[in-house]
Amino acid sequence: MKLHEQSLASLKAGLEQGDFSSRQLTQHFLERIRSLDPRLNSFITVTADAALAAADAADAARARGEAGPLCGLPLAHKDIFCTRGVRTSCGSRMLDNFTSPYDATVVARMAAAGAVMLGKTNMDEFAMGSSNETSYYGPVRNPWDQDRVPGGSSGGSAAAVAAGLAPAATGTDTGGSIRQPAALNGITGLKPTYGRVSRLGMVAFASSLDQAGPMARSAADCALLLEAMAGHDPGDSTSVDRPVDDCQTGLDRSLEGLTVGLPEEFFPQNLDPRIAEVTREAVRELEKQGARVVDISLPTMKYSVPAYYVIAPAEASSNLARFDGVRYGYRCEHPENLTDLYERSRSGGFGDEVQRRILVGTWALSHGYYDAYYLRAQRVRRLIRDDFARAFEKVDVIMGPTTPETAFPLGAKSGDPVNMYMADVFTIAVNLAGLPALSMPAGQLDGLPAGVQVIGNYFDEARILNVAHRYQQATDWHRRSPDTGGEA
Amino acid sequence: MNWEAVIGLEVHVQLNTRSKIFSGSSTAVGAEPNSQASLLDLGMPGTLPVLNREAVNKAVRLGLAIDARISRRCVFERKNYFYPDLPKGYQTSQLAEPIILGGEISLNLEDGSEKTVRLHHAHLEEDAGKSLHEDFHGMTGIDLNRAGTPLIEVVSEPDMHSAAEAVAFARKLHAIVTSLDICDGDMSQGSMRFDVNVSIRPRGEQTLGTRTETKNLNSFRFMEMAIHREIERQIEVVEGGGEVVQETRLFNGETGQARTMRIKEEADDYRYFPCPDLLPVVIEEADIEALRTDMPELPDARRERFAQQYGLSDYDAGLLSGERATAAYFEAVVAECGDAKQAANWINGELAARLNAGEIGIKDSPVNSASLARIIERVADGTISSKIAKQVFEACWQGEGSPDEVIESRGLKQMSDSGELERIVDQVIADNPDQVAGYRAADEKKQKKMFGFFVGQVMKQTGGKANPREVNRLLGEKLDG
Numbered sequence: 001m002k003l004h005e006q007s008l009a010s011l012k013a014g015l016e017q018g019d020f021s022s023r024q025l026t027q028h029f030l031e032r033i034r035s036l037d038p039r040l041n042s043f044i045t046v047t048a049d050a051a052l053a054a055a056d057a058a059d060a061a062r063a064r065g066e067a068g069p070l071c072g073l074p075l076a077h078k079d080i081f082c083t084r085g086v087r088t089s090c091g092s093r094m095l096d097n098f099t100s101p102y103d104a105t106v107v108a109r110m111a112a113a114g115a116v117m118l119g120k121t122n123m124d125e126f127a128m129g130s131s132n133e134t135s136y137y138g139p140v141r142n143p144w145d146q147d148r149v150p151g152g153s154s155g156g157s158a159a160a161v162a163a164g165l166a167p168a169a170t171g172t173d174t175g176g177s178i179r180q181p182a183a184l185n186g187i188t189g190l191k192p193t194y195g196r197v198s199r200l201g202m203v204a205f206a207s208s209l210d211q212a213g214p215m216a217r218s219a220a221d222c223a224l225l226l227e228a229m230a231g232h233d234p235g236d237s238t239s240v241d242r243p244v245d246d247c248q249t250g251l252d253r254s255l256e257g258l259t260v261g262l263p264e265e266f267f268p269q270n271l272d273p274r275i276a277e278v279t280r281e282a283v284r285e286l287e288k289q290g291a292r293v294v295d296i297s298l299p300t301m302k303y304s305v306p307a308y309y310v311i312a313p314a315e316a317s318s319n320l321a322r323f324d325g326v327r328y329g330y331r332c333e334h335p336e337n338l339t340d341l342y343e344r345s346r347s348g349g350f351g352d353e354v355q356r357r358i359l360v361g362t363w364a365l366s367h368g369y370y371d372a373y374y375l376r377a378q379r380v381r382r383l384i385r386d387d388f389a390r391a392f393e394k395v396d397v398i399m400g401p402t403t404p405e406t407a408f409p410l411g412a413k414s415g416d417p418v419n420m421y422m423a424d425v426f427t428i429a430v431n432l433a434g435l436p437a438l439s440m441p442a443g444q445l446d447g448l449p450a451g452v453q454v455i456g457n458y459f460d461e462a463r464i465l466n467v468a469h470r471y472q473q474a475t476d477w478h479r480r481s482p483d484t485g486g487e488a
Numbered sequence: 489m490n491w492e493a494v495i496g497l498e499v500h501v502q503l504n505t506r507s508k509i510f511s512g513s514s515t516a517v518g519a520e521p522n523s524q525a526s527l528l529d530l531g532m533p534g535t536l537p538v539l540n541r542e543a544v545n546k547a548v549r550l551g552l553a554i555d556a557r558i559s560r561r562c563v564f565e566r567k568n569y570f571y572p573d574l575p576k577g578y579q580t581s582q583l584a585e586p587i588i589l590g591g592e593i594s595l596n597l598e599d600g601s602e603k604t605v606r607l608h609h610a611h612l613e614e615d616a617g618k619s620l621h622e623d624f625h626g627m628t629g630i631d632l633n634r635a636g637t638p639l640i641e642v643v644s645e646p647d648m649h650s651a652a653e654a655v656a657f658a659r660k661l662h663a664i665v666t667s668l669d670i671c672d673g674d675m676s677q678g679s680m681r682f683d684v685n686v687s688i689r690p691r692g693e694q695t696l697g698t699r700t701e702t703k704n705l706n707s708f709r710f711m712e713m714a715i716h717r718e719i720e721r722q723i724e725v726v727e728g729g730g731e732v733v734q735e736t737r738l739f740n741g742e743t744g745q746a747r748t749m750r751i752k753e754e755a756d757d758y759r760y761f762p763c764p765d766l767l768p769v770v771i772e773e774a775d776i777e778a779l780r781t782d783m784p785e786l787p788d789a790r791r792e793r794f795a796q797q798y799g800l801s802d803y804d805a806g807l808l809s810g811e812r813a814t815a816a817y818f819e820a821v822v823a824e825c826g827d828a829k830q831a832a833n834w835i836n837g838e839l840a841a842r843l844n845a846g847e848i849g850i851k852d853s854p855v856n857s858a859s860l861a862r863i864i865e866r867v868a869d870g871t872i873s874s875k876i877a878k879q880v881f882e883a884c885w886q887g888e889g890s891p892d893e894v895i896e897s898r899g900l901k902q903m904s905d906s907g908e909l910e911r912i913v914d915q916v917i918a919d920n921p922d923q924v925a926g927y928r929a930a931d932e933k934k935q936k937k938m939f940g941f942f943v944g945q946v947m948k949q950t951g952g953k954a955n956p957r958e959v960n961r962l963l964g965e966k967l968d969g
Contacts, residue, residue, distance in 0.1 A: 082533065199536065201534040202534050203534050328532075374761060
């Protein structure tokens with residue numbers, strides 16, 4: 001099998017057996033990026049020289065017998081993670097000229113485990129978007145159909161993995177930004193429990209919802225990556241001080257006795273029946289392996305999108321206040337006074353969607369509206385959490401479609417924000433509750449991948465990875481790759 | 489009309505933790521601009537706050553000292569506004585659930601009366617940086633060394649009715665926070681800053697008038713001036729048929745003038761909401777008890793102890809017990825010289841006058857406690873007279889050396905040697921035959937009056953160094969004998 005179609009586990013074995021070096025592997029992916037990415041646009045920055053140097057260091061470490069768990073494995077970081085000495089743009093003109101002076105905890109941990117960074121992937125501006133069309137660096141194209149979106153906001157990471165430009169990538173998920181693009185690109189993506197992975201060094205969008213996670217070709221690869229990313233960070237007060245479960249050894253555990261909940265809210269009347277069928281088919285496979293399926297209900301889930309579009313913009317309006325043209329980032333030319341500096345730097349540095357959310361969030365927090373919007377949204381959030389808590393008294397995992405449809409054409413929704421927001425209708429409730437959830441490829445409609453979501457209880461990442469892995473052992477949707485035409 | 493002023497204070501007290509409230513940067517003052525600003529203090533993308541628990545402990549100590557309710561759970565919120573020295577675009581502060589609720593502070597006013605001022609609450613927050621408007625050719629420099637320094641903002645009820653009461657409150661709070669060692673009390677460095685809310689109403693009226701807020705006063709004197717001016721201004725406005733406008737004012741201590749900073753109509757909307765990067769702070773009963781058992785002596789208790797233990801007047805005890813540094817200085821002097829009364833006289837008299845004139849804190853006094861004790865001892869053992877002692881103090885203040893060195897080098901030792909003194913007495917008697925004759929002819933009553941003349945002459949001859957008792961004895965012998 002070609003190097004770029006192999007799982008991390010198999011590349012890791014190849015490195016261990018000396019079939020190839022990290023330098024060779026890294027060169028292979030850099031070459032694929034060079035030939036294919038001008039069209040896909042999945043990377044904002046490619047760090048080729050640093051990648052080769054890191055690969056050589058990894059090869060040397062392996063020769064000394066000091067190979068870490070990710071030693072020599074290339075991967076890409078979403079451009080929302082601060083990377084020391086490398087541009088960290090967050091997909092925005094605002095940070096186009098910003099070089100981070102420090103590494104995010106996620107970046108540092110993966111580097112310490114031996115990973116080789118290929119570059120920084122494209123994304124919706126400040127992670128605000130579901131199609132990657134809000135990026136200052138232009139949209140990413142879906143490798144399955146280049147006239148379609150890859151989803152977002154981690155669309156660059158998802159497209160890069162699907163097209164074999166990187167064996168794995170990091171993403172962040174505030175309302176579905178790992179799972180939705182994973183589904184639209186036919187890869188596996190995991191959003192861990194809120195607090196499982198440090199947020200330090202991740203440019204903040206909505207702090208109470210943001211969570212970093214792995215995106216890769218399989219659940220097993222996600223398990224390997226999660227163990228390197230996760231864990232308590234004293235530098236993030238919301239990171240949880242609790243040991244990281246061993247996610248890898250339990251992957252093969254039998255599903256005998258597993259209870260799967262199917263919430264009726266994931267199968268609304270107007271849902272494309274083919275999308276519903278993809279999930280039902282996946283659930284039938286699990287039943288074959290001994291799982292039991294029960295119908296459940298999450299009655300307040302229908303309020304998740306409106307609650308999210310109050311809370312996330314409210315936090316964003318405050319988190320993005322630091323981008324003021326004073327200390328770093330985009331600054332307008334010849335400001336006449338302070339107000340002019342603020343207005344023109346922020347109007348010029350932020351794109352339309354970011355400005356829209358800042359306005360919405362500012363309004364939701366304003367005197368006279370705070371109780372009606374922000375506080376009410378927080379109450380809805382508690383109700384949603386309670387819904388899930390009740391469900392998890394009866395079931396081990398909850399399943400449903402990741403998205404209501406497959407990848408849509410570029411430009412199809414960019415003029416209609418509310419229609420765009422509905423792309424996350426099945427993913428947002430999980431962020432509001434802070435639960436872990438994974439999306440895995442489970443079918444195709446008209447040649448486009450469709451994803452199924454597996455939601456677990458708090459800190460039950462090992463369980464959902466186990467379920468996804470058992471599914472992937474019995475199916476091959478995750479092994480399918482788009483035709484990229486390249487022969488590298 | 490007879491007007492009553494109503495005054496409330498908001499006091500920003502800088503907590504003297506070693507590092508900032510949410511980052512590990514040092515809080516020391518005086519460093520190169522931006523050399524004590526971490527990535528968080530600079531507002532870099534992706535940075536996160538981690539609470540310095542010591543700031544919480546110091547706030548709890550204040551709560552215990554003022555008999556307030558200490559919240560078992562308090563919440564940091566973001567106060568959102570744009571300003572160049574506010575690097576994150578919001579100040580992390582507290583609003584709905586502050587760390588301290590209620591409490592009170594008792595004042596001993598100059599007329600001898602007592603008064604209690606209630607507190608509304610006190611909350612923890614981070615300080616902003618500084619905008620430097622000079623030296624940048626029309627541009628503004630930003631120094632973020634101060635950004636993130638922990639503050640506790642103490643908010644009083646509008647219980648004060650004169651500038652004197654407000655200053656007494658401010659001084660008492662200063663005494664409490666320095667006694668607790670939660671603030672260095674250095675006003676010149678902005679360690680305490682006052683916002684003053686003032687309104688007026690006809691005496692006897694219960695409802696409050698429209699108030700103004702004068703911001704950022706950093707000395708007791710400026711505060712007193714600003715309040716006086718503002719009360720006068722409001723009376724003038726109202727008696728002239730106008731209305732007081734709700735506004736924020738700035739007072740310039742150099743010119744004694746205040747001006748409008750902004751009118752409240754452009755109502756500030758800070759869009760407070762709980763900071764999602766910080767968990768609610770939980771304060772356990774056991775933590776509070778541990779801090780309670782470790783409380784230092786507070787000004788009121790110390791005042792009582794000084795009066796009893798050292799037999800000081802209420803007035804002296806009050807002056808010496810207020811500031812921890814003054815109290816410590818006093819007790820050090822007493823420990824060395826054993827004379828509390830003299831120590832009190834010196835510290836409240838000569839020393840206080842010199843310190844005030846030079847705006848120097850007692851910790852930085854050029855005459856330290858050991859030197860002052862030595863001066864008091866040298867008077868007591870007759871080495872110098874109390875009049876010469878003032879000269880010695882002055883020389884020590886000027887840095888001429890220790891008291892003993894000054895006495896030695898300036899030759900200020902009292903002349904107690906009867907041989908030399910006797911010669912001078914004889915000379916004075918010989919030089920003033922008329923006065924001697926007059927004295928001898930006079931009755932006892934008149935003699936008493938005339939005796940002083942001879943003492944004065946001897947003192948003049950000896951440059952004040954003669955031991956007065958010895959002079960009296962010798963003159964008495966020679967004149968009466």
